[in-house]
Each structure stands twice: as structure tokens, then as C-alpha cells.
Amino acid sequence: MSKEAAKEEEEVELLRCQINEWYPKFKTHTIRTLFHPLPQPFIRYLLGLHPHRDAAGADDHDDGDDDGGDDASSSDAPPFLLPRPTSGRDPLPRPTLGVDPTSLLDCSQLSDDDEENEEADPAPSFPDLEEAVERSIASLGGAAFPKLNWSAPKDATWISADGTLRCSSFTDVALLLHSSDSVAHDLSSQPAASDSASSPFVFYLALRKWYPSLRPEMEFRCFVRHRRLVAISQREVTNFYPSLLDRYHRLLPLIRDLFSEVIRPGFESQNYTFDVYVTSDGRVKLIDFNPWRAFTLPLLFTWEELEEEAFTSDDEEEEEIGKEHERKRDVEFRIVESQCGVRPGLKTAVPYDYLDTGEGSGWDQFLKRADEELRKQTQSTSRDGDKA
Numbered sequence: 001m002s003k004e005a006a007k008e009e010e011e012v013e014l015l016r017c018q019i020n021e022w023y024p025k026f027k028t029h030t031i032r033t034l035f036h037p038l039p040q041p042f043i044r045y046l047l048g049l050h051p052h053r054d055a056a057g058a059d060d061h062d063d064g065d066d067d068g069g070d071d072a073s074s075s076d077a078p079p080f081l082l083p084r085p086t087s088g089r090d091p092l093p094r095p096t097l098g099v100d101p102t103s104l105l106d107c108s109q110l111s112d113d114d115e116e117n118e119e120a121d122p123a124p125s126f127p128d129l130e131e132a133v134e135r136s137i138a139s140l141g142g143a144a145f146p147k148l149n150w151s152a153p154k155d156a157t158w159i160s161a162d163g164t165l166r167c168s169s170f171t172d173v174a175l176l177l178h179s180s181d182s183v184a185h186d187l188s189s190q191p192a193a194s195d196s197a198s199s200p201f202v203f204y205l206a207l208r209k210w211y212p213s214l215r216p217e218m219e220f221r222c223f224v225r226h227r228r229l230v231a232i233s234q235r236e237v238t239n240f241y242p243s244l245l246d247r248y249h250r251l252l253p254l255i256r257d258l259f260s261e262v263i264r265p266g267f268e269s270q271n272y273t274f275d276v277y278v279t280s281d282g283r284v285k286l287i288d289f290n291p292w293r294a295f296t297l298p299l300l301f302t303w304e305e306l307e308e309e310a311f312t313s314d315d316e317e318e319e320e321i322g323k324e325h326e327r328k329r330d331v332e333f334r335i336v337e338s339q340c341g342v343r344p345g346l347k348t349a350v351p352y353d354y355l356d357t358g359e360g361s362g363w364d365q366f367l368k369r370a371d372e373e374l375r376k377q378t379q380s381t382s383r384d385g386d387k388a
Contacts, residue, residue, distance in 0.1 A: 019204075026286050029284075148205065156179035231332040245335075267289065
């Protein structure tokens, strides 16, 4: 296969992993989900752009200066304001209109002119989308968790009130989506295979029913190579769950049955991953599909070992393998077997800047400022002591 053909196939497989593509086929085996196409103004809002100022509008207001380009990087990019609800129900506190809360952190930057003349941009409003989302959340039992075509805003749970993806209002949804690097990546990385003037690509908001009793240790990522289930990894690898030690061998046949009977016959890709959740009564629920490699985490494996010969099979008669034969195949099943096996570096519930402590990172700058402030306070205390 040529490089061009391989790249095209990868893009097609990526498109198959969109939840709006696979959900109709596997509706009875997954969590109830309701979909809403996202209007362009809301997409621009999530990307930090002016919701109602498109590229053409920006060109119309161009005075010939050299500071052109997308307003995401321009100095007049709007401040982050939550959408103002048209329903009158506003579950989150808001700053006083005209006051930028970040300015309160540095009083040295305030001036009389700023206080008198600057006014914050009015909060955007998306009444049609808000009404549809509020209606769907009510239909799903009053709470849902959001995701777009591929990604859920798991890296933004740090900003939610309870540290989860649980949303009970349109405002909750907007806050999580706007704060997520994963969502921004999705919105900025439309596959080339979907670029068609006759059928423009559509981003969807998928609202999935929220189950507060789900246990994170019962979610698993399954790896499929050449349409064969080759490996399974514990999905939540930042903690050790002793209860899994005696149970995971009994889970393998359940997951393998779902793959043989449901996943492989219904999903067309050759190489991919899928996530499942095993309920307390032994039912296996499909959670999501992800492309092979790309942005997908291999968790307790590495992509190099998953692509080794021992893990792969290029048998041309793969489709003819019976269920009993499939059960005899070896599937590598890995869990965190002790506290020493925890992988804290794979925590995905915070932005990348929270994990990156290298030179110049957000944490690096924060710690340097904290050290400097501590040094100043220590010197001040010492001078006061000497005077006494």
C-alpha cells in the first residue's frame, strides 16, 4: 500500500471513530446519547474567537495593517465569558459587568482610565442550542456528560464544581468544553478526508446519560490489530484497585464475547481501540472507539510492543475464524497490580500545563514566582526582627 493510500485509510478510520458515526450501529450496547449539531458561532466561541465575527467579517474591517490573521491570536480576542442563559437559570456565579476578574490579581496594572473607560464584552448567548441542550439533559434524567465527535473534556474536570464531567445545565457544558485542550484539538483538526464542499463537516455535541455509580476500575481499553483482539488494559491507571486482582481473569471472556459477537462484525476498521465498561452484573457496555495510535493512549502498553509480531496476525482467513477459535487466542490483559505500578503521568483530568514541570512551563513559572515571594517575605521578617 502506498503512503498516500495508507494516509487516506487512516483518515477514513479516524472518521469511523466519531461517536455520531458508530452510535447508530451499537445503540443497544452503549450508553444512551443525544446529539446536537454545533452552530458555527458556538464553535468559534469554544475556540476563543468572537462568536459572530467570521473570517469574511474580519476582512471587511481590515484597514490594511499587517496585524491580520485569525482573531484567536489578535489583541482584541474576547475575554472568556460564560454564555448568558436565556432561561433565567444561571447555576454559576458571574463577575460584575465591566470588571475583568483577572485584573484584581495585579493592582499595579489598574488605572483610572481603565476603571472609567473599559467595559467587558457582553456575554454571548446561544438560545437555540441552549434550549435544545437543556431539553436533552432533562430527557437524560437531569444530568449528562458531554463530548464532541471524538473527545470528551476529561482534561477540564478540574474546573467543574465536583471534579467530574457531570453537567446539569447548558452553562456547565459550555464551561467544560471551553476549558478543554482536547476539545480545542478536535475543533482545530478536521480530517482532510472530510473536506467536501458538497457535504461540509459537522461537529456534534453528544450528551451521554450520567451514571453516578460507575466505578473507574471497571473501564478497560481494548486493542484490535488486523481485526483481532490482541490486548486489554485497565483504563484508569493512575490508581491501584486491589479488588481487580481476583476479578480481571473473569472479565476477559465477557469482553471477548462482546468483541466477537458485536464489535468485529459491526465495525469496519482493521486497526483501532475501543473502551468498555463492565457492570456489576457482568454486562459489557461499549463506551467509545479510538483510532490506532494517533492521539490514543496505549496506557499499560506501548505502541511499539502492540505492533510487534507476537501481537499481530495478518491471516487472510481472519474473517473465517470461528468464535471457539477466537476464544483460544491469547489476549494480553494488563492491570495495575500494585501501588508501584501506578502511572501518575497518564492523568488526563487536568490540562497539559498542570503536568508539564519543565523549564518555561506553567508550573515552572509559578514555582519560581512562589520562591521569589517567599524570599521577599523572609527578608522582610528578618529586617523587622533586627529592628526589634
